[in-house]
Amino acid sequence: MNQLYHVREFAQLAGVTVRALHHYDRLGLLKPSRTQAGYRLYYLRDLERLEQIVALKFLGIPLKQIRMMFHRGTNGMSESLRMQRRVLEEKRQLLDSAIRAIEEAEKATAPGNRPDSAILKKIIEVIEMQDNMDWSKKYYSEEAQARIEERKNLWSPENQERWTKEWTDLFRDVEAVLGEDPASAKAQALAARWKKLVEGFTGGDPQITAGLGKMYQDRPNWPANMQQRMQPFSNKKVWEFIQKALAAGKATN
Amino acid sequence: MNQLYHVREFAQLAGVTVRALHHYDRLGLLKPSRTQAGYRLYYLRDLERLEQIVALKFLGIPLKQIRMMFHRGTNGMSESLRMQRRVLEEKRQLLDSAIRAIEEAEKATAPGNRPDSAILKKIIEVIEMQDNMDWSKKYYSEEAQARIEERKNLWSPENQERWTKEWTDLFRDVEAVLGEDPASAKAQALAARWKKLVEGFTGGDPQITAGLGKMYQDRPNWPANMQQRMQPFSNKKVWEFIQKALAAGKATN
DNA sequence: GATCAACCCTGACGTAACGTCAGAGTCAAG
DNA sequence: CTTGACTCTGACGTTACGTCAGGGTTGATC
Structure with missing residues (x-):
């Protein structure tokens, strides 16, 4: 026995x-x-x-x-298990986003059967996206997050590239007129371009706009790579000029 | 620059x-x-x-x-990623079943707020279950798997214990009459008990019954712990006796 | 009693992706 | 010339074992 x-x-x-x-x-x-x-x-x-x-x-x-x-005997067992469950759930989050990254990259590169180098680029893009979404979440309300999720389908690589170019151009143009009157016609035209670009992201949604504002206010706490990417747009004089121009525009309306 | x-x-x-x-x-x-x-x-x-x-x-x-x-350059990149996706998906399966095991154990022990020792037992139970389900899958058709999934809610610990006892008793009883005529009333009564117990699992579903048969035929390939657990029911004479008794029962009907 | 196969033992090194010292050199500023 | 802030390499630690390597034990056979 x-x-x-x-x-x-x-x-x-x-x-x-x-x-x-x-x-x-x-x-x-x-x-x-x-x-x-x-x-x-x-x-x-x-x-x-x-x-x-x-x-x-x-x-x-x-x-x-x-x-x-x-x-320690079986005391605390259920507590340990609760904690372990949370640990596992976090791991699953990471696994899921890795899987989604591959899936999305495959989806995006499959149609043209593009060269293999393209898929790696796409992977990086997707991962960075996930990173940004995850990090910027804390600035937006639940509702705003949902709206952003809806608007995400507009963010094709082409559009993103176009927006980057438009922002870069706009910044250059503003920097060229910093000495002029924010209420001038030139400045107002620039402010209009600015507003349009912002609305391209917010879609005019006030919740998204609010979140965006909170994010901008918190820029000292942005992660390093984010600050790096935003460096071309860090000239505070430009931001102040546009503030004034937008205010002036409202005042005259 | x-x-x-x-x-x-x-x-x-x-x-x-x-x-x-x-x-x-x-x-x-x-x-x-x-x-x-x-x-x-x-x-x-x-x-x-x-x-x-x-x-x-x-x-x-x-x-x-x-x-x-x-x-190797970027050649084969997308192939590697396809493979990696599969690897990750397998990992997620394991993670999921670990999480589910904890969840189910918590659910099962929460109502009474039972002592901590109970939850570990439950965990082991759930994991063994998952193991068995996963392994026995290959014997059943898709449809049979779905049916089994439905019938799983009957498998309370109490029921499982009862079934084990009934099978053990039945085996003992059959072993006691191995020398008698499979067509005798006694043997027929035992065959009826047997049939009822089998139907307790299959619910009379022919697909499940077929899978169960395949599984039984393949018992040399069962994993060691399964064979161990089935050892009390390994007496081939009993199985043969019941076969004959069931056949005799059909013949006279 | 010797031998042989089949087991069993311990100890040491390897794995993946770094973290964490430890000891030592480098650089710019005061 | 010293000091503080950096940088270097090398070595050991981490996790859960796998994989030898060198060396006993056991039971059966010759």
């Missing part, structure tokens, strides 16, 4: 390797008795313990922590 | 650590130029390469493989 098992037998019984049993032994997770010669001997009741180890390991809990859990 | 960066600067620019850059350098993934003194110097164009590395790493591709991909 109280059958004894050698490592090999016990390992097969439980579906693990001999080396794993050695490992658990050394870590103090499952210490079998020994023969005179030092051979490991497992009892059937050790199987229960081993199954627990395997199960917790399957949940992604590190062996050291499993040992601690056994050590 | 062709700005030079020291490690620290370059690392911050790209959002990685200095140590990571050292690492990529040693692995030959991104080898910067050096000053006389041996300091690493990065050009802006190195940033592109680094971004590619980070992106591929985000997708879970090991650095060595990334190096190979760069080495």
Whole structure:
């Protein structure tokens, strides 16, 4: 009844390797008795313990922590599991976004069966997008996030390139007239171009506009790569000039 | 224009650590130029390469493989990504089942707020279940799998325990009458109990019954722990006796 | 009793992607 | 010339074992 098992037998019984049993032994997770010669001997009741180890390991809990859990008895087990579930859910988020990145890149490059170099570019683009979306979330209300999600279909690579060019041009043009009157016709034309570009992103939605404002106010806390990308548009005089021009425009209307 | 960066600067620019850059350098993934003194110097164009590395790493591709991909040029990139997507999807399967295991165990133990020891038992139960379902899938048709999924809500721990007991009792009873006539009333009564128990699982569905048959035929290929669990029911004489009894029952009907 | 195959043991190194010192050199400023 | 801020390399640590390597143990056979 109280059958004894050698490592090999016990390992097969439980579906693990001999080396794993050695490992658990050394870590103090499952210490079998020994023969005179030092051979490991497992009892059937050790199987229960081993199954627990395997199960917790399957949940992604590190062996050291499993040992601690056994050590402290079963108290706190459900708490540990709650925490582990959160850990796993976060991992799943990352996995999902990696998978989505590949999927979207495949979708975007498949139609033309473009050269392989294009897909890597697309991957980077998609990942950066996800990054930005994830980070900029905190500035927008739930509703604004949903609206942005809807408007995302406008963000084709072509459009993005066009917008970047238009913003760059506009900035250059504004910098050229910084000395002039913000209420002048020239300045008003520039302000109109600015407004149109902003609306190209917000779609006129006030919630999105509000979020965008919060994001702009918080620019000291932007991550480094974001600041880097925004550097061409960092000239504060330009922003102030446009502020005044927009105000002047409103005043005369 | 062709700005030079020291490690620290370059690392911050790209959002990685200095140590990571050292690492990529040693692995030959991104080898910067050096000053006389041996300091690493990065050009802006190195940033592109680094971004590619980070992106591929985000997708879970090991650095060595990334190096190979760069080495072979971009050819085969999309193929690698297809493969990687499959790898990631498999990982997600595992993650999902781990999360589901915790969720189900929490759900099952929450109502009574049972002692912590119960939840671990439940976890093991759920994982074993998933294991079995996953493995036994290959014996059943799509339709049968769906039917089984529906009938799963009957598999409460209580029911499972009851079924195990009934099967054990039935086996004992059959073994006691192995010498008698399979057509006898006693044998027919046992055959009826047998049939009822089988139908308790199949629900009378012919597709499930067919899958169950295939599974039984393939028992030499069952995994070790399954064979272990089925050992109490391995007496072939019992199976043969029931076969004959069921056949006899059909013949007389 | 010797031998042989089949097991078993421990110890050491390898894996992936860096983190974390430790000891030592470099650079610009005061 | 010192000081503080950087940088370098090398070595060890991390996780959960896999994979030898060198060396005992056991039970069966000759």
